[in-house]
Amino acid sequence: MIEAIVEAIRLAVTKIPEDTFSAIRKAYAEEEDETARFNLGNIIKAIDLGFADRVPVCQDTGTITFFVEAGVESPYLGGLRDLLIEATRRATGEIPLRPNAVDVLTGKNSGDNTGRNVPLIHWEPVPGDRIRIAVLPKGGGSENCSALAMLTPAEGWEGLKRFVVEHVKACGGKPCPPVILGIGVGGGADYAPLLAKKALLRKVGERNPNDKIAKIEEELLTAVNGTGIGPMGMGGRTTALDVRIEVAHRHPASFPVGLVVQCWANRRAFIEIKPDGRVDVWQ
C-alpha cells in the first residue's frame, strides 16, 4: 500500500494531467507573442521531459497535501496517517522530491518533507468502506499568491470579481502563469480557502454544476485573460487556463472569498484503497 502511495506522488510530480497539458498546448497554438511562445514552448518541453525521465517537472515539488475521503468502515483508516507520512518520507528519497519542510523557528530543513503537521492531511469522514485520497503537491511560488478577502455582503459577487482580477494583476508573473484559480465562497475565514484549494482538483473546463456559478467562472476566466499578463508575466493571451468556484453557505454578515492560485504545473493524482486492500492509482 505504501508503494502505491509513493507511486501516486511520483505520478503527480512527474506528469502534468492530460486536461492541463492539452490546455497548455492549445494556448501555445493560439499565442502570437514571441516571448509568450518561448515560455509556453519551454513548458511543453519540460512536461515531455519530466514524464519521459520520471523526474519532477518543476523543481519545487511543493508541500505534499492529501485530501482524504475516509470511508468510516474501511479497515485501513486507523493506520492511514502513519502510512501517508511514511510514504512522503520514502517518496522524498526515492523519486526524489526536494525537501520542503522547514522548522518555523530554527529554519532547519527536516530533509524528508515531514515535520510538525506536514505532510498536510485534510480528513473528511464519508460513509462506506473505501478510502479515496487526492494528492496535491503544490509549490510555494503560487501558494504565496493565495489570498483571503472578507468582503461585505453588499460587495458580493461583483466585489469578488474585482478582487480576483486585481489580485491576479498584482501577482503578475510571480505565480508562474498561465495559472489555475481556485475560489471558495462562504463558510468562514478558515473554510473559504480550503474550498478554493479543493477546487484545484477538478479538471480544466469542468464547470460548477450550478449554471449561475458556472457563468461567473467563465466571466472571470475571460476577465483574467484580458489583463494581458500572459505566460510568466511577460505578456500574451493566456494568463489563466481555468477558474473554478466552490461554495458553502455564508453567515448573513459575511462574504468570505478564498483565492488559491495554482501554477501551470497543476499537479495531482488520486488513490483509492478498497476494503480488501487493493489500491488504484490514477490521475
Add this chain to the structure above:
Amino acid sequence: MAVRLKTPLSGDDILNLNAGDVVHLSGVIYTARDSAHSRILKLVGKGELPFDLNGAVIYHCGPVVRKTSNGYGILSAGPTTSARMNRYLDKILSLGVRGIIGKGGMNREPFKDRAVYFSFTGGAGSLAAKSVKRVVDVLWLEELGIPEAVWVLEVEDFPLLVAIDANGSSLYGR
C-alpha cells in the same frame, strides 16, 4: 539569433543586451535564494565570503538533487520567484554580480548600467536541468538544506531571455 555568453560576464557583455534577446549562457553560475542572500551579505561584511562574485551570475533556484557515487546530480532546476530577493538586490549587484536568473521579474532600477535580469520559464525544471553539465561544488548544505544551499553549477547553452536590461527596459508589464 541567440547571443552566446560565458561566465564570468564583463561590463560589455551586459551593456549590449536588450530586453527580449535570447542568450545561451555557459560557464559557472551560483544558485542562491532567501537564506543564501542573507548569508552572502553577512559574510561579505566580515570579509569572509568563500567565493568571488565579480562578473558572476546568480540563479534564483532550489534544485532537486540526487546524491551519486561521485557527487551530486541535478534532476530538476527551474527558477524560483525572484521578487522575494528584491530587498537584497542592490547590495548583491554592488558586489560585481552581472546577471541574475529568475522568474517573475524584479525591481528594475538596481540593474541600470551594471547588470541584467535573465528569465527562464518558471516550473520548467526538468528542461533547465538539461543545461546543467555538472555540480562543481555546494556550500552551506548542512546549515541551509538542499533548496537554500548555494549550488555551484556548470551550465552549457542555458537558453535565457533578457527580461530586464541594463538600459532600464523590461518585458514585464508590457
